[in-house]
Amino acid sequence: MPASSSSSPAANPGDGCMVGLFWVTGGRVYVGTPPGDTAPGVLLSPVGVRVVGDEPRGWRWAELLDVQVDDVPVRSTSVRWATHALTVAAAAFDMWAPDGPGQMTVALTTKEGERATAPVLSGAAVAYSQREVDLSLGLLARFVRGELSPSVLSQWWDEIRPGQVLRSREREAVLEGWFRGE
Numbered sequence: 001m002p003a004s005s006s007s008s009p010a011a012n013p014g015d016g017c018m019v020g021l022f023w024v025t026g027g028r029v030y031v032g033t034p035p036g037d038t039a040p041g042v043l044l045s046p047v048g049v050r051v052v053g054d055e056p057r058g059w060r061w062a063e064l065l066d067v068q069v070d071d072v073p074v075r076s077t078s079v080r081w082a083t084h085a086l087t088v089a090a091a092a093f094d095m096w097a098p099d100g101p102g103q104m105t106v107a108l109t110t111k112e113g114e115r116a117t118a119p120v121l122s123g124a125a126v127a128y129s130q131r132e133v134d135l136s137l138g139l140l141a142r143f144v145r146g147e148l149s150p151s152v153l154s155q156w157w158d159e160i161r162p163g164q165v166l167r168s169r170e171r172e173a174v175l176e177g178w179f180r181g182e
Contacts, residue, residue, distance in 0.1 A: 017162050018123035020136035020175045021069055021104075024157045029150045031069060031106050031140075032120030040118050042106045044143065044150040049108060051118040059110060066109040067140045069120075073102045075127035101125075129168050135175035142179070152178050 016025030016034065023030040028043060035041025040053030048060040049067065101121040108116045122128075128136075142148040156174065166174065 017157065017166060019153070019166065019171045020128065020132040020139070021072065021123070022136060022139075022153060023123050024153045026157060027154055029153045030120070032104055033101060033123045035120075039121065042118050042120050044153075046149045046151045051106075051116070053118075057116060059108060061143060061146060063110050063112075064108060064144050065111045066107075067144055068107045068109075069133075069137065069140070070105040070107055071102070072104050072133050073122055073124060073127040074130050074133055129172065131172050132168065132175060135172065135179055138179055139175065148178070148181060152181070 016023050016028075018024075018033075021031055022044075023033050025034070028034070029045070031042040031044065033041075035052055038054070040051060040055070043050045043052055048058060049064065050056065050058040101123070103119050104122050106118045106120055108118075110116075139148065143150055156178065
C-alpha cells in the first residue's frame, strides 16, 4: 500500500500505483514516490533519468553505466505482515502513527565515472519483498543496457489502471511480466 504523505501528490491508487520500487502513473515513472513541492525525485523516461527538485540533473540511458537503489526497506513476508498488523492495531487505538515512508537513495554511475545520488521516498507502507527489490533492480539494469524502456511501465498503467492497491504477489507478477518484456 503506498504510504501517504502531505508532500506526495499521488496518495491514492487513482493517481498512480506502486509496483516494486517504481511509482507508475499516466506518462510518468518514478523511482520511489513522486516528489512533493520541495522534495527531490527521480523520473525515468524512454530517453533517460532525471533528478527533479531544487537541483535538477539528467542523463541519457546511453550515458549511464549503472543505476542502483540503496537503503531499500526489505522485510520477509511474515515480518511485513506482523508489522502491518501492529500498525493497523495501534492506529485503531490511536496509540501510534507510522513515521511515514522511509528514504531510499538512487545512485547513478555514468560511463565517465561520475557518481550522483538523489534521495527518494519509499512507496511501500511497511517494506518491499526481496523479490520486488530484485526484479526492480533487474529492470533498472535492463533500462541502462537499452534492452527495455520505462515506457513499458507507463503503457501498463494506461491499459490496466488498477482501481486498488496491488498486493505483494500481484506487484511481483507485474514486475516479472515487465522483466520478460510482456
